Amino acid sequence: TQLLEQSPQFLSIQEGENLTVYCNSSSVFSSLQWYRQEPGEGPVLLVTVVTGGEVKKLKRLTFQFGDARKDSSLHITAAQPGDTGLYLCAGGGFKTIFGAGTRLFVKA
Amino acid sequence: ETGVTQTPRHLVMGMTNKKSLKCEQHLGHNAMYWYKQSAKKPLELMFVYSLEERVENNSVPSRFSPECPNSSHLFLHLHTLQPEDSALYLCASSQGGQDAHEQYFGPGTRLTVT
Numbered sequence: 582t583q584l585l586e587q588s589p590q591f592l593s594i595q596e597g598e599n600l601t602v603y604c605n606s607s608s609v610f611s612s613l614q615w616y617r618q619e620p621g622e623g624p625v626l627l628v629t630v631v632t633g634g635e636v637k638k639l640k641r642l643t644f645q646f647g648d649a650r651k652d653s654s655l656h657i658t659a660a661q662p663g664d665t666g667l668y669l670c671a672g673g674g675f676k677t678i679f680g681a682g683t684r685l686f687v688k689a
Numbered sequence: 690e691t692g693v694t695q696t697p698r699h700l701v702m703g704m705t706n707k708k709s710l711k712c713e714q715h716l717g718h719n720a721m722y723w724y725k726q727s728a729k730k731p732l733e734l735m736f737v738y739s740l741e742e743r744v745e746n747n748s749v750p751s752r753f754s755p756e757c758p759n760s761s762h763l764f765l766h767l768h769t770l771q772p773e774d775s776a777l778y779l780c781a782s783s784q785g786g787q788d789a790h791e792q793y794f795g796p797g798t799r800l801t802v803t
Contacts, residue, residue: 612790623779623794679732
């Protein structure tokens with residue numbers, strides 16, 4: 582059974598700090614997606630990483646796919662209160678599985 | 690309307706009621722999904738319809754019954770629910786069938802079973 586483990590589960594930081602969250606598995610994935618979910622809303626797709634070792638940037642967010650395609654990380658530079666939310670990684674294509682998420686709170 | 694819409698946004702029902710959740714996607718996608726999101730648990734895939742073929746999670750109780758009349762509409766029929774079924778029910782769509790990776794979610798229906 583494929584599983585995605587995310588860490589940390591919860592992170593509370595001050596505005597302007599940097600942070601990294603992780604998504605790990607013992608299984609190989611053809612791709613991984615990252616989503617952000619705000620309270621009372623559905624997840625919103627941020628990025629898909631496909632190639633082992635790939636790095637993608639989305640403004641202050643940097644996503645990396647591990648060389649073996651078993652893990653991924655999300656780094657946020659100079660976090661802002663608007664980055665607050667639940668960050669989810671997902672993989673598996675048609676029968677997608679999701680990690681439990683990292684809940685990020687950025688204090689002004 | 691754009692994206693994926695869900696109605697109702699909130700639903701309170703008794704254990705003997707029958708209700709339906711509705712989802713509509715305006716993205717021209719060919720696959721639609723139902724997920725359950727409970728507190729402190731990962732999103733759980735319940736059902737997938739791709740090109741109107743259904744794939745289901747075998748652990749979903751029969752009191753949940755999906756219906757997909759066409760590629761744009763998806764329903765989840767609910768009957769004789771239990772309090773532990775209270776959760777956020779999310780609909781999503783994607784393009785690409787079994788190789789689909791990127792899903793677009795609706796805002797969800799917050800269901801409370803009393």
